[in-house]
Amino acid sequence: MLAELIESLREGDDRPALPGATRGELAGLVRGYAVALAHLTPGDTIALAVRPGPRSLAILLAAYHLGLRIAVLDPTAGPDVLRARLALAAPKLVLADAAAQAVAGWAARLARRAHLALPELGAIAPVRTVGRRLPGSPPALRPLPGRLPQPYEGEGDAVIVFTSGTTSRPRAVVHTRRSISAGMTAVRDLVRPVPGAPVLGGTFFVLVPSLAGGAPVAFPSRRALARQVRELNPQATYLTPPQVRAGLAAGARFTGRVYSGSAPVSASLLSAVRRSGASEAWGVYALTEVFPAAAVEESAKASFTGDGDLVGPLLPGVTARVGDDGALFLAGPTAADRYLGEDPFAWVATGDMGRVLDDHSIVLGGRAKDMILRRAENIYPGLYEPSLHIAGVELALLVGVPAGDGDEQVVAVVQTSAGADQRSVRAALRDPLARMGSARPDRLVFAEIPLAGRSRKPDRRATALLAARR
Template sequence: MNDLVTRFLDTAGERPGEVAVIDPDGRTTTFGELRRLALEVSTGLRAEGLAPGDGVLFAVRNSATAIGVFLGSLRAGAVVISADTAVGPALVSARLRAYRPRWLIAESPFFTTSVVGPVRAFCRRRGWPVPDLRQPIADPGIRTVHIGRRWPGVPRSALALKDLFDRVPAAPAEPDEDAPALVVFTSGTTEQPKGVVHSLRSLTAAVTMLGGHLPFAPGDVMHADGILAGLPALLGGARLSLPKPSAPPKRFAADLADRRVTHAYGVPVHLAEVFGVLPRWPDHVRHLVMGSAPAAPAVLRQALAAVPGGQVRSIYAMTEAIPLAVARAEEKLAHLEQGRPGDLLGTPSPGVTARIAADGELLVSAPNACLGYLGGPPLTELATGDLARLDDEGRIVMTGRKKDMLIRGTYNIYPGLYEPSIALLPGVREAAMVGTPDPVTEDETVVLAVVADSDEADPARLVRRLRRQLPGLIDAEAVPDRIVVLPDLPRSGRSRKLDRGRLRELVTASRP
């Protein structure tokens, strides 16, 4: 077997005394300790009756413990279900209904905030996204494991993580690499959550591909938030540095220096804030990877200035398949500066086959693609929802999102085709186009929202200049009816992607 768990165990066994993970609070865990934790969890869960295919609801914040429990659960044959408690109680409950787990593994505070009424009410008043785990806690058919000391609300029947240790090891069952191994929920209403189902094979392919794009060696330090983002580093014998969730820019910048980071990953919007406090990063940072959301040209320039002489890459990926393509920052900027429309996503990853459907949607098949969606048929080809074309070099160029399409008369407008070029204009830092209903024509009024560069002091002058420049830059049918200047574009989610719904509300409210 050469799956990601086996590969990690082999790598960790070769360097037991070396530091593998630096937790957000600075605590360190060696490869040997992490390997032992994964093996103890695997053996203990099987001894307690976990059967291959059992669902394990996973509510553990990013840490060395989370990585060890995750790997151990996979080795035991579990289907790990990401609770992602930050989404709020309604979605967590809907996800439990979509996939009823047999096990719940959670940190003790999650039990307290779910069960103890005054604590739960206090957290909600403060706006903290606390989970609602009352349903699995109360279900007698669900076994629970708590991590950390026993807090109020932890069921009496719950096992402590340490209760799984020191069990008599048995020969692990041969894993079925094509069976479900991970369920990650993406978007969807509370009634219809959308669960992406990965196999051990697709996860292994994803980690292998990421490692191919960003090679690691012992002595390297990867600063990244997330288990899958960090596993390529660990498999390469490198150290994983976990940032504090939603780390303030100054804290992120300090970690780069204090932890001697060589590789860093971040969301473009958050990285832009870091560049604001640290324009030039320490020389030991050689690789910077951006992902989870598009990067504006201004951020690409800042990234290149922050890591001069290093490599800055932008990853195109989906929850369904990580990664699909990678582009160098220099390539993306050159594409725009040469007047080519769309956002250059890069060359498809090795093994990824891309084609364009009749309606322009990008379709892919790849070894790292998910099995399908929870409750749905197996997928043989993944519909990305992105409109794209392949250039003469076989690179993917995104021209928009199908769901973002605007309609003006008989013309379809795809904002993603124009936004990167508009953001390249002097005085513009970010740009986004949305449509608002026109009660007279029943078409959409096209509104361009821009965020001005810091050196652009007069919004009215910027709007006048854009009105002169846009007709020569974009198709005549796509020239906006209105241009508004905002201090920032609204963002949502952990990746802080553009919230077009909220943007539509803002520009509607600002209508003269």
């Protein structure tokens, strides 16, 4: 898929590719950066701290073309964690834009107030600036003239994505050239982009399949999503659930097919997207280790009446098994190879409880570590949370609050939709709560649910602390 995209780009092509670059300009950047990086050896690692845009995408494509691997840096992780992660990745070169360098240097104190921090990058590996360079920054990595080098034809690692872990034991997912291409092919087959019509989405797994299909890509606006959707009229849109909720709250009228993932996607949210004008609304089940794994369309999710959260049929090639304890494991061509420094996966442990239906659909029963222990009974929140997403409820979590002697109370924390009346929502929740049987919560709390991480997932730990305070 990546080789397809590189091959399809032609300098001089003035069709739009993504904000700030035509397809021809993107082709020139890929060629120029490939020439500039050609002194590195296939398998070498480049650490990348560059904001999404034409240059970062061109570097990713150039690195793939040369057989290099990219370690993606997240400046919100904190300098100690990042230092440990970079020590594990052992990059030969760090590429950072001026903003990332400022965060690691003269603006570090100010950046920490905004929860952005990087270690001093030059202490780890040679640093080059990508894009606009500020005084005092390391030399710029400039696209160089010359012919596009011959492509690397072998296998090997492509991308390192850091996930959980501590300063003493970082954890990083390693996708190979094979798995990342399989994942993008799966996205293309799911999204079905057609040439010329825009796609709205900001992830690498959306950019490449869309551009390879001849569709221009726009990055979702943080502040003007509703207007952006109206002006672009996208054929397909990929947003996280918080982005979808923000768009709906701002009055967005979605068009075409809308996909949402990276955090739990409720049936009520997909139904709201359909009511807002989308021709289709899909929930995508994906992990950093398996992207994507399954997908479900709104009508199927809304009509599901069983316990748990239906995330849809497994995508082609993906297989699943359930352990004796109910834990869900996945394997297939879109699965990563391993965690960096560890043995290859036989099966990927999702961390979810689940079951597999006869049609190979997956039903989740919550995160294994989210289990609540009350009166010696194991309660898995994911089995019951979908039933709480009624009209007027935007988000709902079940969390455990310590009750002494190792026992816990179960608290339902409910975030209502804008304009919803809490008294009416409380009355409407009586029946769903009653149907939860022995898992029925001890308390119901109305509050805004905290979010965390780049994908803005509901933060269960912070929600449990909030519930305890209430």
